[in-house]
Amino acid sequence: MSETVCIHGAGSSRFAKQPERSLAELVWDAVIEALDDAGPDGADGIDAVYVGTCFGAPGTAQRALHTLGIVGVPIVTIENACASGTTAFHEARAAILDGRARRALVLGVEQMSTAFAGAIHPELGDAEGASGMALPSLYAMSASRYLANGWVTERQLAQVSVKNHRHAEGNPRAQYSGRYTVEEVLASRPIADPLTLLQCCPTSDAAAAVVLGPARGAARDVPVRASRLASGGLWDHRTDHVWGFALVRDVAAAAYEEAGIGPQDADLFEVHDAFTIGEIVTTEALGLAAEGEGGALVDSGRTTLGGRQPVNPSGGLLSRGHPLGATGVAQLCEAVWQLRGDAGARQVDGARIAVVETMGGGVSGIDGNGAVVAVLGG
């Protein structure tokens, strides 16, 4: 049993649309890098595996792991919508804290190019897809509400995209990057009004992995100070908040309490910017700004690289890409690289504490399938 769980190693594949690479190849990239990074022991030292993934045939990730010599140990595959990867991390950390595992591998993976089209399909019971109430519409409604309330402007929404695409220029693993203007973001193809193409995350193929273990006095190891998971409830139409706000706020509050910090103490955040409005709402839910002031926050520059509390220095889901199961683990990898000072051109100076937040789901009628907030470093 361990008092503190640390991340010993991190790794990921490139993020891209890469249908020519098998899911196994993506897994190998991520896991081999994470195991090498974790140092000695390697696969032999892994006694539990937690996999986060949404789509793809059952067993595919397991087969990829077996071929790396990870055999004979419990492998638990978890689906929790967009939060699948961080839910796997949450469960793996618990297994170590509880003494059931000494060293655990967390893998997140999704190959959306080949699996996605078949997996979300009206004939398979996806009423949301059939009615057009897919995630872009859900986020667009939040954006419309914020615009109607005067809580955000269209330019502020676009500024989130400008910021995160610019951040991704420093991230060689990112799917997209670039120096856009607010005008260019607003002029990109409409997806779900008021959200334009550059305000929506792309679908992606990628894998990411971290190795968790006990504290061992290694300077490169990153302590996990807190991790919290909860599922939302039925959507309450009388609420004053947009979708997901209350869930993330409550989960974050619990994580801050466990870590003994407040939002002002974190040096960087990796948050669920599946759409620009997502980052606005999330930074408010995380306590970086009061509700209705997330737009002003992004305008202030505080969340831009070089500012006091950069949000999504990796480029976020908007630019790094959003391979569902891999996303949460990729956020953890970014936190590890930042806290070690290994983040290169996108390094947050003097980063000591990082907060990772992933928001999962939103099939109609649910205020979030789940959210995970973790605090690392310190």
Add this chain to the structure above:
Amino acid sequence: MSETVCIHGAGSSRFAKQPERSLAELVWDAVIEALDDAGPDGADGIDAVYVGTCFGAPGTAQRALHTLGIVGVPIVTIENACASGTTAFHEARAAILDGRARRALVLGVEQMSTAFAGAIHPELGDAEGASGMALPSLYAMSASRYLANGWVTERQLAQVSVKNHRHAEGNPRAQYSGRYTVEEVLASRPIADPLTLLQCCPTSDAAAAVVLGPARGAARDVPVRASRLASGGLWDHRTDHVWGFALVRDVAAAAYEEAGIGPQDADLFEVHDAFTIGEIVTTEALGLAAEGEGGALVDSGRTTLGGRQPVNPSGGLLSRGHPLGATGVAQLCEAVWQLRGDAGARQVDGARIAVVETMGGGVSGIDGNGAVVAVLGG
């Protein structure tokens, strides 16, 4: 934290091909019965949920739970092929033993009528399906090996089907039942030689649930004495054993050790008879018979209701049905009903200890995605 985890309540839907019922309706049947059975507290007393399911759109089971008032708690959805339900149970039990949850709901669910055809499809990367190497073929090869070795006869294989269909006559929730002769089983439609239709489990739509919690001195509560989970490894073609044997043998040995019993101490077994040869191999792996003597075991009558150690009194997967994610939890429900003396016409007299075994997977090249063995009662 609890020294012993008990099953407080059990429930399931009917097992059938029932495409007219939504996945949510199946969930409601199982969960409402399990919560009612668990007594006071109800949904308010649940502080963690573990769901086992393989197919279906992400979030579907969560939505069904939310409408029952199960909101705001961690809901972790697990896929581990045919062992998804018992893997969810295994993780839930750990969460209670470790003090992370006081009372947990375990749900297994699958609606294969509407989800299965789309989910296992060559275009989605299912190389096994495309090449014909689906599960029936894999089990058929084991059967051929056993026949070639002289370890089983075709009549003994058929006798497993005769026994389990007869057992299911006492199970009003079972999908199929009936009094077949060995000749009728052998004369049913060939599926994958030497396995005929009546030697193969049907696809099914169903849900099953159990409520886990601490020991509370209630006579109806069923203690969980052991639960073990492991994943297989890459198939080793030099092995002397058929697919899955070594994995189940090793997991069972660990479970027996944890429970402090041997196979001779159990009064009944619910095992993974997806195909008749599955029960033969599994009873050997569980130590009820030496390797190569599982056929003689079924002939002996010892594993038939009325015998000393009935195997699959519920009818097993062959007759109750095999809705993947629901299967493992349904096995646990059967153990609960038997150990309480509530199993009606299929009651095992004086049942005190039950063993549940679920074998998951088998995409090509893997010696089992995972196996869970649990010991209940005593």
